[in-house]
């Protein structure tokens with residue numbers, strides 16, 4: 001799966017209404033277990049890794065992937081798989097965006 005395109009303006013922005021797009025998500029299909037997207041209490045190691053990989057596979061062909069990721073970044077979603085990204089990946093995206101904004105402030 002190629003990296004999703006990120007609307008940098010969405011990071012830290014007030015989230016918009018998910019009703020507009022979430023119903024079109026691949027995770028809403030009847031054959032997809034919604035529990036794939038959030039880790040159960042105490043899940044670690046390979047079980048967690050396998051679940052995240054399976055969730056990302058569902059995201060890979062989702063028609064609203066980019067919107068979902070923008071929403072998660074704007075809302076600061078810390079938990080679960082959103083827009084084809086896991087928790088650590090979104091934390092890294094937020095960190096990079098904070099650094100970018102800091103550099104822009106310093107440069108201006």
Ligand code: SF4
Nearest residue numbers: 025027059062068083
């Ligand atoms: S990108 Fe993934 S989590 Fe987001 S709506 Fe699509 S399938 Fe669901």
